[in-house]
Amino acid sequence: MPPTNPHTTLQVPNSGALGALTPEEARLFEKLDLTRLPRHVAVIMDGNGRWAQQRHLPRVAGHRAGTKSARVTIETCARLKIEALTLYAFSVENWRRPKTETDFLMQLLREYLRKEMPLLQKNDIRMRFLGRTDELPQGVQDDVRDATERTSRNRGMVLCIALNYGGRAEIVDAMNAILAERNGHGRQERITEETLTRHMYTEGLPDPDLLIRTSGEMRVSNFLLWQIAYAEIFVTDTLWPDFNRTRLLEALVEFQRRERRYGGIREGQPEAHPHKPARVVGE
Numbered sequence: 001m002p003p004t005n006p007h008t009t010l011q012v013p014n015s016g017a018l019g020a021l022t023p024e025e026a027r028l029f030e031k032l033d034l035t036r037l038p039r040h041v042a043v044i045m046d047g048n049g050r051w052a053q054q055r056h057l058p059r060v061a062g063h064r065a066g067t068k069s070a071r072v073t074i075e076t077c078a079r080l081k082i083e084a085l086t087l088y089a090f091s092v093e094n095w096r097r098p099k100t101e102t103d104f105l106m107q108l109l110r111e112y113l114r115k116e117m118p119l120l121q122k123n124d125i126r127m128r129f130l131g132r133t134d135e136l137p138q139g140v141q142d143d144v145r146d147a148t149e150r151t152s153r154n155r156g157m158v159l160c161i162a163l164n165y166g167g168r169a170e171i172v173d174a175m176n177a178i179l180a181e182r183n184g185h186g187r188q189e190r191i192t193e194e195t196l197t198r199h200m201y202t203e204g205l206p207d208p209d210l211l212i213r214t215s216g217e218m219r220v221s222n223f224l225l226w227q228i229a230y231a232e233i234f235v236t237d238t239l240w241p242d243f244n245r246t247r248l249l250e251a252l253v254e255f256q257r258r259e260r261r262y263g264g265i266r267e268g269q270p271e272a273h274p275h276k277p278a279r280v281v282g283e
């Protein structure tokens with residue numbers, strides 16, 4: 001067989017929305033069942049600093065390069081009609097980094113929102129920001145509000161940017177929101193999982209069913225602690241600035257290869273507890 005040139009592109013049936021694919025992308029795309037895609041993909045974008053270090057560049061060059069991977073991931077997920085994509089852009093712990101780096105990240109985000117607005121609108125993307133955004137510098141808060149407002153009438157994928165986000169902080173905020181709501185109400189109802197879910201930053205969105213982490217670290221890093229209870233976790237050694245459409249398609253193919261049982265049992269297997277049949281969800 002002649003060697004395939006990775007730079008040639010192919011038109012693959014049903015891949016219309018993605019445009020021309022490289023042979024490697026086409027091979028992965030053909031394995032995908034478009035009816036069983038994850039509803040919500042969450043991504044821990046890690047490895048920008050190492051990517052820059054390997055090239056003897058300042059760390060911030062890695063962050064800038066990372067915006068390209070964000071763009072490809074956002075556009076591909078939107079075109080595949082995935083309902084929600086959440087990107088972990090800045091954690092509550094990230095304030096511990098040198099001020100020059102945190103200032104750069106805030107500036108980069110503002111620049112990104114301005115530059116990418118046409119792409120977001122073209123793809124009918126609605127933006128949401130998850131985290132303690134009221135603690136961000138005023139200029140960032142203004143841009144965050146503006147981006148949310150300008151995309152609020154779009155009806156395609158919801159793009160969540162986790163910004164000044166912490167999973168534990170989110171649970172604390174949800175509990176405080178519940179307490180505040182109940183102040184003045186005589187009747188105290190029990191707090192259920194559903195009550196908490198309704199008060200999370202992600203209210204109204206399905207839980208992520210796929211969590212991608214780049215740069216090989218096997219950690220959850222305080223990301224969506226409540227929501228990833230049943231997520232499939234896909235860790236790739238690829239550093240975030242090298243993450244591309246091929247790596248994303250690989251993650252989606254792997255997601256579909258796994259069996260999702262939510263603590264239940266596989267269909268056709270004897271029940272583990274005869275009096276309390278396990279609920280089998282998923283494939």
Ligand code: FPP
Pocket residue numbers: 045046047048049050051063064066067070087088089090094105108109112161
């Ligand atoms: C981790 O790399 C990445 C971040 C701190 C998030 C910032 C992400 C971007 C700037 C990508 C662009 C995204 C948007 C939405 C603007 P790291 O610095 O922790 O890498 P290291 O572990 O190699 O040091």
